[in-house]
Amino acid sequence: MKLKKVTSLVMATMLVTMTLTGCGGAAAQESTEASAEEATEASAEESQVEEAATTEEMAEEASASGDVTIWYYWENESHQKALDEMIQGYNESQSNVSVEAKYVPFADFKKQLSIGASAGELPDLVILDNPDHASYASMGIFADLTGKFDVSNYYEGPVGSCTYDSKLYGVPFGSNCLALYYNKEMMDAAGATVPTTWDELKETASMLTTDKVSGLAFCSLQNEEGTFNFLPWVWSTGETSYTIDTEGGIQALTYVKELIDSGAMSKECINWTQGDVMNQFISGNVAMMINGPWQVPTMRAEAPDLKWEVALIPQYSQYASGLGGENYGVIAGGNEAGALDFLGYATADEQVKFMMNTMGYISSDKTIAETQFTDDAVMKLFVEQMQYAQPRGPLAEWPDVSDAISLAFNQVITGAATPEDAAKTAQGTIDSIVQ
Amino acid sequence: MLKIRKFFRYDNIGLVFVLPAFIYMLVFVGYPIISNIILSFQNVTVKNLVAGSKEFVGLKNYQDLFQDTVFVNAIFNTLLFTVSCLVIQFIIGFALAVFFNQNFRLSKAIRGLLMMPWMIPITVTGLIFKFIFGTDVGVLNFALQSMGLIQNNIEWLTTPGTAMLAVIFANIWIGIPFNMILISTGLTTIPQELYESASIDGAGKLQKFIRITVPLLKPTIESVLILGFIYTFKVFDLVYVMTSGGPVNSTHMLSTYSYKLSFEMFKYSMGSAVANVLFLILLGVSMLYLRTTTKEEA
Numbered sequence: 001m002k003l004k005k006v007t008s009l010v011m012a013t014m015l016v017t018m019t020l021t022g023c024g025g026a027a028a029q030e031s032t033e034a035s036a037e038e039a040t041e042a043s044a045e046e047s048q049v050e051e052a053a054t055t056e057e058m059a060e061e062a063s064a065s066g067d068v069t070i071w072y073y074w075e076n077e078s079h080q081k082a083l084d085e086m087i088q089g090y091n092e093s094q095s096n097v098s099v100e101a102k103y104v105p106f107a108d109f110k111k112q113l114s115i116g117a118s119a120g121e122l123p124d125l126v127i128l129d130n131p132d133h134a135s136y137a138s139m140g141i142f143a144d145l146t147g148k149f150d151v152s153n154y155y156e157g158p159v160g161s162c163t164y165d166s167k168l169y170g171v172p173f174g175s176n177c178l179a180l181y182y183n184k185e186m187m188d189a190a191g192a193t194v195p196t197t198w199d200e201l202k203e204t205a206s207m208l209t210t211d212k213v214s215g216l217a218f219c220s221l222q223n224e225e226g227t228f229n230f231l232p233w234v235w236s237t238g239e240t241s242y243t244i245d246t247e248g249g250i251q252a253l254t255y256v257k258e259l260i261d262s263g264a265m266s267k268e269c270i271n272w273t274q275g276d277v278m279n280q281f282i283s284g285n286v287a288m289m290i291n292g293p294w295q296v297p298t299m300r301a302e303a304p305d306l307k308w309e310v311a312l313i314p315q316y317s318q319y320a321s322g323l324g325g326e327n328y329g330v331i332a333g334g335n336e337a338g339a340l341d342f343l344g345y346a347t348a349d350e351q352v353k354f355m356m357n358t359m360g361y362i363s364s365d366k367t368i369a370e371t372q373f374t375d376d377a378v379m380k381l382f383v384e385q386m387q388y389a390q391p392r393g394p395l396a397e398w399p400d401v402s403d404a405i406s407l408a409f410n411q412v413i414t415g416a417a418t419p420e421d422a423a424k425t426a427q428g429t430i431d432s433i434v435q
Numbered sequence: 436m437l438k439i440r441k442f443f444r445y446d447n448i449g450l451v452f453v454l455p456a457f458i459y460m461l462v463f464v465g466y467p468i469i470s471n472i473i474l475s476f477q478n479v480t481v482k483n484l485v486a487g488s489k490e491f492v493g494l495k496n497y498q499d500l501f502q503d504t505v506f507v508n509a510i511f512n513t514l515l516f517t518v519s520c521l522v523i524q525f526i527i528g529f530a531l532a533v534f535f536n537q538n539f540r541l542s543k544a545i546r547g548l549l550m551m552p553w554m555i556p557i558t559v560t561g562l563i564f565k566f567i568f569g570t571d572v573g574v575l576n577f578a579l580q581s582m583g584l585i586q587n588n589i590e591w592l593t594t595p596g597t598a599m600l601a602v603i604f605a606n607i608w609i610g611i612p613f614n615m616i617l618i619s620t621g622l623t624t625i626p627q628e629l630y631e632s633a634s635i636d637g638a639g640k641l642q643k644f645i646r647i648t649v650p651l652l653k654p655t656i657e658s659v660l661i662l663g664f665i666y667t668f669k670v671f672d673l674v675y676v677m678t679s680g681g682p683v684n685s686t687h688m689l690s691t692y693s694y695k696l697s698f699e700m701f702k703y704s705m706g707s708a709v710a711n712v713l714f715l716i717l718l719g720v721s722m723l724y725l726r727t728t729t730k731e732e733a
Contacts (some may be wrong), residue, residue, distance in 0.1 A: 111698040118484055135701060139481045214571075222681045223699065267593040269571050270682055285571070396481060399700045407683065414593060414682045 006391035008230035029271030064341035065096040068334075069123035071113075072326075073106040074359075078297055082358040086407055090345045095292070100144040117141050124334035125342065127326045129171055130161035131224060136329065138396035143332040148340065157391045158364040162327045164394065171343055172364035174356050177389035178218075179233060179382055180314065181281060182288045184307040186213065194311045198236075198255055201288075201314040205264035208287035215264035216291035217281070219274045220256075222410045228392065229274070229323045229404040230256070230409045232313055235320035235390050241401060242434050243406060251411045252314065253419035259354060259415050270413055282306055292324055293382040296360040310381045312388070316318040323389035325361065362386055399432045404429035465473045468714070474710040481701040484660040496708040505684045506709065509692045512599065513713075516688060520606045521660065527607070528614025529661075533648075535615075536622045546619070553612040561676030564605040568592050568677075595685035598678050602686055607674055613666075614659055621655030622648070654728070667719055689713040 070087075075081055080103065087099045102123065104112050110132065117139060118123040128136070136142060146168045151159050154172055162170030180201075182194065190208050195201040205215030218229045231241055233255060237248030244253075259265040272280065279294045280286040282303040290313060299306070313321055328346075330339045345351060349368060356363045356372060362383055363369040369386070373379040392398060408426035411417035415427070476498055477489045500506045535546040551559065568591035569574050576588040590602045625648065633643050649656075671690040674680065680687035680695060687695070689709055697706030 110701075114481075114484065114698060114701065114703070135481045139484055222679070222683070266571060267590050270593055271565070271678075294680060403700055410681060410683045414595065416683045416685075 033100050050262060050320050057113050064337040066335050068096075068097055068125055068337050068338040068342055070099060070101040070125045070127065071104050071109070071123045072101060072127040073104055073109045073129075076294070076298065077104065078361075079294075079359050082222065082355055084357060086346060086351055089351070090342055092346065094341075097335075097341055099338075099342050113141070122331045122334060124336070125333055125339040126130055126329045126331065128322070128329055130158065130172070130325050130327050131164050131228075131394075131398050132159075133327050134164050134394035134396050134398060135169055137162070137169040139329055141329075142169040142336075143330040143334075143336050145171065145330060145340075149343070153367055153376070154364045155366055155369075155386070157323045157389060158325060158327070161323075161391050161394050162329070164396070166318075170327040170329040171347060173326040173328050173388065174352070174359070174361035175323060175364045176292045176294055176361055177321040177323055177382060177385050177391070178229065178290050178292055178313060179321065179385045180311045181280070181289060181291055181308055182311065183208075183284070183286075184309055186284075186287045188403050194309075195314045196312070197314050198316050202255075202259065202262070202264065205259065206262055206289060209264050212265045212285065212288050216259060216288045216290075217272065217277050217286040218266060219272055220269040220409060220413055221273060222270065222406045224406075225274060226270075226409070227406045228324060230405065231390075231392065232290075232320045232322050233316075236313070236316040236318060238317055241405065242430055243427075244405065244430065245423040248316075249427075250419050250423045253409060253423055255316075256409055257419055267413060271321045283307075293360045293362065293379060296378055299313070312381070312385055319385075319388040321385050321389040323386075323391045325364065345399050365390070395434070400433050402432055448670075458705045471707045471714075472711060474704055475711050479703040484701075484703060492704075497712075500705065500708055505687060506692060508684065509639060509689050509709075510712070512686060513668060513670075513688045513690075515599070516603055516606070516670065517664060519603050520610055520667050521663050523607050524610035524614050524663065525660065528611050529618050531611065531615045532618035532622060533644075536619060546615070549615065550612045552609050555609075557609065557672045558676050560605060560609055561673045564601065564608075566676050567594065568601045569700070575729055592678060593682050597683055598686050601679055602674055606667065607669065607679065608664065609673070610667065614663065617659045618652065618655060621652045625651045626637050636728050657724070657727055661720060661727075664720055668720075670711065 007154075033297050056406070071085060074083070083101055089096075090099055106129075109128065113122070113126065113128070116135075117360050122141060133142075136323055149171055150170065151168065151171065155175065155273065158172035159168075160167060162172060171375050180195075186208055187194070187204075190204075192204045192207050193200075195204045203215070208216070209215040220226045220229065230252075233252040234241070234249055239246050239248035239252075243249060256265075260267055266286075269277070273289055274295070277286070277289050278291055278299065281289045282299055283292070285304075295422060312319055328343055330336055330343070347353075350414070352368050353372065354364060355361070356368075360379070361370055362379075369383060373383060391399050392402065396402065404426045406415075408422040411422040411425075412419050443669050448574055476491060478492045478495070479489050483489055499514060511710065530548075531549065549675070567573055570576065570588050570590045570593065573588075575591070576585070579585045580588070589597060591597045629651075630643055635649060638646065669690055671694070674686055674688050674691050678686045680691045689712060693706045693709035693713065695706075696702045696709060719728045
């Protein structure tokens with residue numbers, strides 16, 4: 001009798017887990033992929049050994065050797081091609097280290113890194129979103145690069161994002177920030193001028209709004225992407241990411257509410273990624289948008305006839321923008337020497353310029369950034385906007401803070417809470433995290 | 436030696452045959468479940484995932500969860516989602532199965548075509564419904580407006596209440612073929628003679644349905660409902676694609692909330708605690724299912 005009970009329990013467990021195979025199947029597939037990769041890597045290593053034997057004299061000098069795997073998340077094809085081209089250039093320039101890049105979708109990137117960290121299966125180098133850098137540095141997966149890499153020429157914000165416990169855990173790849181894009185034809189047709197303050201922006205947005213066109217749009221997803229787009233409004237009032245329940249914080253939330261209530265901004269922004277916002281803009285459904293410079297190459301290619309320009313994000317009491325971009329992080333215990341050697345190549349002037357220009361990024365290296373754009377008015381505006389760009393964090397618990405902030409503006413946009421209540425709730429969460 | 440030989444005589448030899456499957460289950464099913472349970476009793480975040488001691492905190496994660504309004508809502512949402520999907524899917528699926536069982540011309544072909552929603556990858560279905568329910572560009576609002584049923588566009592996916600409706604609607608669309616095909620199969624096992632003799636006895640169509648079809652389909656109905664429950668209760672991809680749990684956490688299911696806690700907020704222990712609650716509920720339902728099926732066999 002007892003045995004019967006046990007068997008039925010086991011069977012029930014099996015039934016549940018068998019039906020839960022949605023994730024299981026994918027994981028199994030991944031692991032086979034991984035093992036296939038390992039196999040190719042292994043054979044690559046063998047040929048490497050042979051090569052190394054023939055060029056033994058050279059190998060003695062350079063300590064870096066072996067394979068280096070990079071994980072990145074850019075879904076944009078031109079970004080991927082640029083990275084591949086740079087890697088190919090590096091692989092051809094020397095014969096000791098062989099670099100290979102692997103695309104991991106942004107939505108899965110954090111998950112893969114976490115799983116990889118606990119299973120000890122990480123790449124040697126990752127290119128990751130800068131607000132997440134501190135979290136992973138605190139996890140201990142990055143190698144300490146203090147003294148191994150010179151970042152004195154770099155902008156403070158990006159360097160700050162890869163610093164944790166006053167140690168350097170990464171190298172800024174490149175930066176971007178947000179600015180205001182506007183449809184020139186719609187602007188002229190409505191007889192509007194480029195807004196520079198919040199009041200002007202609201203007025204212009206209302207003027208540009210018609211049956212089919214919303215005046216303004218910015219990504220308001222309830223995640224990091226939305227927080228990135230919302231925080232400039234808070235910063236513009238002089239508040240910080242950690243002081244939301246203040247006059248300025250409530251002011252920012254109220255401003256967004258007014259934009260939504262007046263119909264100048266569509267509520268659907270809470271479901272739009274920055275890419276979706278850009279698509280709405282180039283389809284003519286949106287007259288103005290907040291977005292980053294990485295959209296520029298795509299917009300020029302997809303909508304060559306669309307006339308648009310960029311301007312600084314209108315201010316409340318000071319200019320502000322979100323600092324975005326990626327950092328290189330060298331995985332501790334991986335092929336650190338190989339990864340560093342590649343970084344040396346990738347951060348040289350020529351490579352940085354090539355990558356930044358193809359991707360629509362701004363170099364984190366001050367000296368390169370200043371001379372990066374000479375005749376491109378759009379990109380020059382972004383360089384100007386960069387000086388007002390503030391980083392998110394760096395803080396190991398940033399994801400929690402970000403979640404509280406994105407919940408607040410989502411509550412306000414959907415009308416689930418008043419700006420005052422939303423700010424209060426968010427502040428409660430933030431205070432419990434940041435003492 | 437004799438004892439061993441005696442042990443393997445007759446029934447016990449079966450144990451040996453079961454052994455490979457048992458070991459497989461132990462490694463690939465048992466281990467993850469147990470390590471997940473252990474994880475939910477610890478306090479694992481980004482800080483101690485790789486290095487550092489994993490502090491044992493007992494039931495604290497579960498206590499915290501039941502204080503968390505998003506989690507309590509997620510349980511409620513999951514139940515609401517499951518029950519409403521199940522009831523409507525089942526009724527429509529049943530009706531369609533009976534209808535196509537009439538064997539008119541093209542009935543088989545059309546029944547095959549109706550399987551389409553079940554065969555489309557759920558992420559694709561999710562995206563399609565996301566477009567259909569769009570506020571300004573959605574075809575649903577366009578259709579409703581053209582028919583004069585609504586004045587202003589309904590903000591389906593950006594208002595908490597209607598977002599839930601939209602997700603439920605999409606899942607019903609996916610689930611109908613599943614219900615229909617299983618009930619159709621059940622219907623074919625009912626001997627025609629029963630209906631014939633009932634006709635001779637003067638039974639009407641409704642009587643035949645209630646007295647013959649429903650009782651003889653009882654085992655099929657039970658399986659359909661319980662498998663449907665498990666399948667619906669663990670919904671993830673559809674909700675993740677359509678709303679990601681939003682707006683304002685209003686469509687979070689246990690599965691999506693578990694994912695969010697673990698992989699977006701890096702609270703691994705809390706995430707696994709949510710997964711365990713999900714698992715426990717499904718385990719209870721499966722036990723119920725096995726009990727009903729074994730009873731009938733006995």
